[in-house]
Amino acid sequence: MSNISEINKRKTFAIISHPDAGKTTLTEKLLLYSGAIQIAGAVKSNKIKKTAASDFLEIEKQRGISVATSVLSFSYKDHKVNLLDTPGHKDFAEDTYRTLTAVDSVILVIDCVKGVEEQTEKLMQVCRMRNTPVIIFINKLDREGKNPIELLDELESKLSIRVRPLTYPLGMGYQFRGVYNIYKNSFAFYKPNKSKVEEDISIFNGLNDKGLDEKFGGDAQKLRHDVELIDGIYEKFSTEEYLKGNLAPVFFGSAVNNFGIRELLDTFIEIAPGPIEREATNGTVKPADKNFSGFVFKIHSNLDPKHRDRIAFLRVCSGKFERNKFYHHVRLDRQLKFANPASFMAQSKSLLEEAFPGDVIGLYDSGIFNIGDTLTEGESFMFKGIPRFSPEVFRIVRNTDPFKSKQLEKGIQYLTDEGLAQLFVQNFGNKKVVGVVGELQFDVLKYRLLHEYGASVEFSPMASYKAFWLKYNNKSDIDELTKLRFNSLYNDKNDNLVFIAESEFSLKMAMEKNPKVKFLSSIEHNDQTLLMENVA
Numbered sequence: 001m002s003n004i005s006e007i008n009k010r011k012t013f014a015i016i017s018h019p020d021a022g023k024t025t026l027t028e029k030l031l032l033y034s035g036a037i038q039i040a041g042a043v044k045s046n047k048i049k050k051t052a053a054s055d056f057l058e059i060e061k062q063r064g065i066s067v068a069t070s071v072l073s074f075s076y077k078d079h080k081v082n083l084l085d086t087p088g089h090k091d092f093a094e095d096t097y098r099t100l101t102a103v104d105s106v107i108l109v110i111d112c113v114k115g116v117e118e119q120t121e122k123l124m125q126v127c128r129m130r131n132t133p134v135i136i137f138i139n140k141l142d143r144e145g146k147n148p149i150e151l152l153d154e155l156e157s158k159l160s161i162r163v164r165p166l167t168y169p170l171g172m173g174y175q176f177r178g179v180y181n182i183y184k185n186s187f188a189f190y191k192p193n194k195s196k197v198e199e200d201i202s203i204f205n206g207l208n209d210k211g212l213d214e215k216f217g218g219d220a221q222k223l224r225h226d227v228e229l230i231d232g233i234y235e236k237f238s239t240e241e242y243l244k245g246n247l248a249p250v251f252f253g254s255a256v257n258n259f260g261i262r263e264l265l266d267t268f269i270e271i272a273p274g275p276i277e278r279e280a281t282n283g284t285v286k287p288a289d290k291n292f293s294g295f296v297f298k299i300h301s302n303l304d305p306k307h308r309d310r311i312a313f314l315r316v317c318s319g320k321f322e323r324n325k326f327y328h329h330v331r332l333d334r335q336l337k338f339a340n341p342a343s344f345m346a347q348s349k350s351l352l353e354e355a356f357p358g359d360v361i362g363l364y365d366s367g368i369f370n371i372g373d374t375l376t377e378g379e380s381f382m383f384k385g386i387p388r389f390s391p392e393v394f395r396i397v398r399n400t401d402p403f404k405s406k407q408l409e410k411g412i413q414y415l416t417d418e419g420l421a422q423l424f425v426q427n428f429g430n431k432k433v434v435g436v437v438g439e440l441q442f443d444v445l446k447y448r449l450l451h452e453y454g455a456s457v458e459f460s461p462m463a464s465y466k467a468f469w470l471k472y473n474n475k476s477d478i479d480e481l482t483k484l485r486f487n488s489l490y491n492d493k494n495d496n497l498v499f500i501a502e503s504e505f506s507l508k509m510a511m512e513k514n515p516k517v518k519f520l521s522s523i524e525h526n527d528q529t530l531l532m533e534n535v536a
């Protein structure tokens with residue numbers, strides 16, 4: 001039986017932004033619009049914020065940043081929308097990059113006061129690598145921000161993507177009157193309301209409609225001028241170009257005031273891609289392929305402090321997943337069945353009987369999954385393209401409570417399985433080094449080791465620049481490294497050989513002295529080829 005009608009209903013996406021641009025607010029508003037939550041009156045009050053659907057971790061609440069990626073599903077206009085929330089903070093960028101491998105499109109939120117920020121650029125680079133279709137939401141129009149044309153220019157120049165505004169604002173900040181929908185010739189009047197959705201929309205018969213003058217007086221001319229200017233500068237919107245990742249439609253609004261969300265969501269439902277095909281080691285896997293397949297893009301332990309369990313998040317790529325049916329864990333070459341797979345609807349987790357391409361399911365994991373693992377109905381391929389980047393900050397792990405060394409071992413093992421950090425063990429010694437993207441991850445590690453595993457740890461600094469995975473054909477290729485630079489050689493969790501350079505200079509020297517070795521700053525999760533080739 002074909003799953004086509006189920007596949008066509010799915011839209012799986014992520015919201016990305018620089019911290020504070022309004023990602024969490026927009027997430028909550030989308031849930032509100034879809035009816036998945038009813039928190040009228042208090043979406044942004046601290047009480048609600050602290051129990052927000054997307055806030056899974058205790059530490060998130062304390063720090064007020066979204067650390068873990070959570071999955072939220074809701075129904076809208078006969079579609080099943082899967083929203084993968086991502087941490088905005090740059091120190092958790094890797095989690096976000098991994099999540100982007102599991103979505104089919106993204107909504108990018110920009111703060112109109114700040115414009116394109118550092119993290120926006122980095123996230124977009126990842127989207128560009130995969131040609132992920134992007135819709136842009138320019139937020140906080142209730143504030144005095146940059147000129148809209150300037151913002152559009154900035155988007156094009158800094159994000160290397162062509163843009164096409166589908167709505168255009170009249171005024172900003174105190175003077176903000178609303179947005180004109182260029183394609184529908186309608187105007188949505190700005191009615192700030194934090195607690196509920198209030199809509200006041202007028203439809204006009206094109207820009208020459210006299211009704212515009214009646215409604216806007218002197219501002220009607222400005223509106224006409226602006227919209228004509230936009231039509232003159234920007235190419236016509238093409239869904240095809242959007243789907244190829246070349247052209248981003250742009251919307252203006254104010255998330256906290258419930259303004260501009262409906263147009264964004266309606267357009268998203270209309271144009272965003274459904275489940276897309278994915279590259280695997282045996283070729284392309286299509287959603288409509290008969291056999292089930294999927295990959296793990298995230299692992300999270302102790303989501304619920306009462307149950308201390310570990311969940312692997314799996315993106316279904318083809319076929320149909322069914323509860324209690326045996327599936328093939330390709331890396332371990334084992335048959336497994338899952339009695340309690342979970343689905344995530346808005347705030348709650350529930351038992352799932354079946355899932356289709358585009359869905360994200362939670363599998364209770366006793367430690368058998370790694371990020372990047374593939375499940376199939378028997379075939380032996382692996383999904384490609386789940387990146388693992390070289391960390392940038394390294395610290396030596398020191399146990400500060402000798403009676404808790406087992407707990408520390410387990411905690412480090414589990415938390416590095418999640419990809420929160422990478423563990424490297426010195427090749428000719430037993431020094432354990434943890435590498436992360438940003439300093440904040442050490443705080444999270446320390447906090448979680450103590451609260452979830454009862455282990456206390458110190459992280460002491462070490463001279464380090466970057467880690468590189470080593471690729472070579474012959475053991476003799478690494479002679480110089482093993483004899484003279486053994487202190488800098490480590491093994492990662494997959495037993496790949498890694499060189500942690502002390503400085504840029506030491507890296508340069510190591511590269512010069514070992515010309516046959518390739519120094520890789522990123523590899524794919526579970527890339528067994530590196531290991532196999534090196535051993536050969």
Ligand code: G4P
Pocket residue numbers: 017018019020021022023024025026044045046049088139140141142143253254255256257
């Ligand atoms: P993030 O997830 O991208 O980090 O951003 P988040 O939604 O937490 O929003 C960051 C701040 O921006 C919040 O204020 C939020 O209320 C505010 N905000 C979101 N949308 C709009 C908007 O359309 N207009 C204006 N003026 N502000 C907006 P906060 O003071 O940090 O939090 P809170 O006390 O309001 O909860």
